[in-house]
Amino acid sequence: MDNKVMCRICGHKLSAGEVRCPKCGAVYPQSHTDQFDFYGRLYNDKPTCISYLRRERIYETIVNKILHISKDKGAMAMLDIGASVGISIILLKQYGEARGIELDIPELREWHKFLGIDSAMIYMDKNDNIGNFYARLAKELNEKIDFIFLIDTLRCIPLFTLIDIVSRCLKENGIIIIKEINPDNRKIFEHRISGQHGDLVMYSPKTVNYLARRNKLNVDWYIISSAIDNFALKVPLSILKLLRPPAYVAILRRVV
Numbered sequence: 001m002d003n004k005v006m007c008r009i010c011g012h013k014l015s016a017g018e019v020r021c022p023k024c025g026a027v028y029p030q031s032h033t034d035q036f037d038f039y040g041r042l043y044n045d046k047p048t049c050i051s052y053l054r055r056e057r058i059y060e061t062i063v064n065k066i067l068h069i070s071k072d073k074g075a076m077a078m079l080d081i082g083a084s085v086g087i088s089i090i091l092l093k094q095y096g097e098a099r100g101i102e103l104d105i106p107e108l109r110e111w112h113k114f115l116g117i118d119s120a121m122i123y124m125d126k127n128d129n130i131g132n133f134y135a136r137l138a139k140e141l142n143e144k145i146d147f148i149f150l151i152d153t154l155r156c157i158p159l160f161t162l163i164d165i166v167s168r169c170l171k172e173n174g175i176i177i178i179k180e181i182n183p184d185n186r187k188i189f190e191h192r193i194s195g196q197h198g199d200l201v202m203y204s205p206k207t208v209n210y211l212a213r214r215n216k217l218n219v220d221w222y223i224i225s226s227a228i229d230n231f232a233l234k235v236p237l238s239i240l241k242l243l244r245p246p247a248y249v250a251i252l253r254r255v256v
């Protein structure tokens with residue numbers, strides 16, 4: 001009897017119970033939390049929600065130190081997938097047209113209305129087919145987006161072809177910005193593998209590199225720190241693998 005299962009990202013056969021794919025580096029938690037139930041409770045907790053506003057510092061570091069976007073460069077088209085309470089939209093609107101994607105949760109809509117950004121949001125209903133949702137979005141935004149942000153959300157989205165789909169939205173030289181926790185870091189791996197934080201798949205640098213090659217995207221790697229303002233260090237992949245930081249940033253660029 002064949003006890004192997006397929007890696008959802010690369011299709012490699014994994015032994016039953018195996019948590020890390022040897023081909024693409026994806027890490028599979030033992031269980032995960034239902035998204036709508038988890039986030040509904042999360043965003044109803046106002047102190048927790050306010051703490052999410054601090055994510056603006058991460059976006060500022062990426063925009064200022066990595067992407068070098070300035071307000072005089074002309075309008076940029078930006079899309080933040082998993083925009084949370086939407087503080088990123090307020091920041092990104094300084095540089096062009098900014099839109100966000102989020103789950104259609106009443107608590108989130110309240111925050112978006114409070115911040116005056118509800119018109120910039122694209123909502124996905126809990127009954128939507130997530131694959132069809134993003135396929136329609138990619139068709140609508142085909143080669144129209146300069147920057148796509150995936151900040152601490154890629155691991156929570158149950159669509160393992162997401163990068164393949166949204167890369168079609170990129171203009172020439174368009175960029176996908178990924179910030180993820182790093183399962184190569186021992187403490188992160190041990191803490192998250194229980195799957196108590198909504199994780200579906202954890203993306204190691206090896207996983208992102210695999211997806212970049214599959215979509216013919218160039219990739220640069222950065223280490224950033226949310227505890228230090230505007231700290232961003234560009235490193236080669238070999239050094240990133242050696243250091244195994246708790247989080248990393250990958251910049252995937254479409255070059256035609």
